[in-house]
Amino acid sequence: MVDEATKKSLAQIPLLKTKAGPRDGELWVGRLKEEYQSLIKNNKDSDNDWFRLESNKEGTRWFGKCWYFHNLLKGGKICLTDHFKPLWARNVPKFGIAHAMSLGLGPWLAVEIPDLVDKGIITHKAKEEAAA
Amino acid sequence: MSSVEELQKKIRQLENELEAEKQKNRQVIRQKISQMSSEVVDSNPYSRLMALKRMGIVDNYELLLFDYDKVELANMNRLFYQPHQSGIQGGLKAGQPVDLVLSCVDNFEARMAINTACNELGQIWIESGVSENAVSGHIQFVIPGETACFGCAPPLVVATKTDEKTLKREGVCAASLPTTMAVVAGFLDFFPTMSMKPNETCDDRHCIRRQAEYKKREAAKPKTEKLEVKEEEVVHEDNPFEIELVSETTCEESEAAEGSQIQLAEGLKVAYTVPAPENNSGSGDTVETSGQSLDDLMAQMKSL
Numbered sequence: 001m002v003d004e005a006t007k008k009s010l011a012q013i014p015l016l017k018t019k020a021g022p023r024d025g026e027l028w029v030g031r032l033k034e035e036y037q038s039l040i041k042n043n044k045d046s047d048n049d050w051f052r053l054e055s056n057k058e059g060t061r062w063f064g065k066c067w068y069f070h071n072l073l074k075g076g077k078i079c080l081t082d083h084f085k086p087l088w089a090r091n092v093p094k095f096g097i098a099h100a101m102s103l104g105l106g107p108w109l110a111v112e113i114p115d116l117v118d119k120g121i122i123t124h125k126a127k128e129e130a131a132a
Numbered sequence: 133m134s135s136v137e138e139l140q141k142k143i144r145q146l147e148n149e150l151e152a153e154k155q156k157n158r159q160v161i162r163q164k165i166s167q168m169s170s171e172v173v174d175s176n177p178y179s180r181l182m183a184l185k186r187m188g189i190v191d192n193y194e195l196l197l198f199d200y201d202k203v204e205l206a207n208m209n210r211l212f213y214q215p216h217q218s219g220i221q222g223g224l225k226a227g228q229p230v231d232l233v234l235s236c237v238d239n240f241e242a243r244m245a246i247n248t249a250c251n252e253l254g255q256i257w258i259e260s261g262v263s264e265n266a267v268s269g270h271i272q273f274v275i276p277g278e279t280a281c282f283g284c285a286p287p288l289v290v291a292t293k294t295d296e297k298t299l300k301r302e303g304v305c306a307a308s309l310p311t312t313m314a315v316v317a318g319f320l321d322f323f324p325t326m327s328m329k330p331n332e333t334c335d336d337r338h339c340i341r342r343q344a345e346y347k348k349r350e351a352a353k354p355k356t357e358k359l360e361v362k363e364e365e366v367v368h369e370d371n372p373f374e375i376e377l378v379s380e381t382t383c384e385e386s387e388a389a390e391g392s393q394i395q396l397a398e399g400l401k402v403a404y405t406v407p408a409p410e411n412n413s414g415s416g417d418t419v420e421t422s423g424q425s426l427d428d429l430m431a432q433m434k435s436l
Binding site for chain 1: 293295420433
């Protein structure tokens with residue numbers, strides 16, 4: 001299910017330790033710190049630097065940007081509900097947001113973007129400008 | 133070519149037809165029933181909900197329903213909905229505390245969510261469920277800290293973190309389970325009950341907290357005098373070879389290997405032990421917890 005490329009990028013993301021949710025007070029602050037440290041480490045690594053994230057102060061809402069290289073195969077394709085969710089559940093609390101991006105968003109983009117490009121729903125911006 | 137009058141007449145006729153069609157589709161909305169009645173008549177949708185009151189089990193009670201599911205056609209045989217209502221969002225909401233929570237969910241994840249919430253709140257609740265083959269089931273009364281919570285002795289799929297979708301069987305219609313259950317219950321007269329102590333190594337930290345609270349409450353209660361029965365130590369009359377029974381492992385050794393032992397009643401021992409929690413500090417692949425504050429980290433992230 002998980003291919004070698006994904007495994008490799010996954011291995012570079014540090015695992016987390018604290019099992020806590022936003023309702024857990026100080027424990028959650030600790031978890032949030034771990035999340036940030038893991039994300040920073042991931043983004044410093046040039047191979048894995050394909051997204052930027054930030055959160056609100058409470059760490060309950062996350063927003064950011066991601067980049068995807070179309071037709072440049074990187075990582076495998078997995079289905080979020082059938083593959084990612086059970087994998088995630090088995091790895092509580094070790095997996096963090098960085099893992100979710102690597103194992104969830106990445107493979108999701110790998111499925112969706114080519115499909116959207118094929119259907120002509122999204123186009124490359126630079127090419128569009130060149131044509132105009 | 134038809135005249136203007138003819139056309140106007142035609143329009144009027146069509147308008148009337150449209151109005152008649154609309155009238156047909158208009159639904160009669162039932163007025164809100166202010167007082168729930170337990171009277172069994174076809175016009176009373178609450179009679180089944182009020183069965184407990186009718187049986188004399190409860191005096192007078194209020195029932196709050198939470199249901200975030202969409203009403204589906206398959207629900208029609210069991211729920212108080214009519215086909216035209218399928219697709220509507222069921223449920224009521226409330227902010228006030230309740231006496232008892234009844235869990236009526238169909239998967240383990242939802243059960244664990246209720247368990248977590250009830251442990252945090254110290255809310256008494258009843259969990260119940262039936263197996264996928266409809267021939268067995270369980271009812272569990274949970275008083276957080278006093279009796280075992282759902283996470284204290286979780287089902288195998290939960291404990292092993294297996295995807296619970298693997299339990300679903302092809303061709304089994306969950307909606308027809310109650311019928312099968314009712315038939316099976318008619319055959320059975322076997323319903324064992326037992327009391328289950330909370331697990332001291334439960335994964336839910338709120339459960340552990342409730343257990344400590346319960347112990348404190350129990351300790352504060354006035355103690356009833358216990359008659360002490362002194363047991364005489366068994367000493368054999370002669371032991372010419374001075375044979376003694378000595379354990380192969382010391383207490384410290386077994387504790388290091390198996391974690392702290394649960395205090396059990398005399399004569400009982402656990403069949404399985406959980407390995408002592410691993411100390412992660414040595415391995416390098418986990419995040420290092422440095423002294424940086426959250427604000428520092430957030431700023432660092434932004435500056436990347």
